[in-house]
Amino acid sequence: MSDTHDMDCERALKNLEAFVDRELPESDQERVEQHLRICRECCSRVEFESRLKERLSTLSSGDAPSKMRDRVRELIRRF
Secondary structure (H helix, E strand, O other): OOOOOOOOHHHHHHOHHHHHOOOOOHHHHHHHHHHHHHOHHHHHHHHHHHHHHHHHHOOOHHHOOHHHHHHHHHHHHHO
């Protein structure tokens, strides 16, 4: 059994996308959740990513100008 307090910011952020998508194993999901309870900075990042994902999921590709779509694709490639 792993300690829920051993998650640091680097590891939490590395698992950010899978956490938001609920794709982590349950134990890892819980460890990230525990970290978010004590780290406001990571919590803010998760909130931002969750809102962004929700917002983007409601758009069709025709809703955004082509320059914006290209910029978003470039940002995604960087991560």
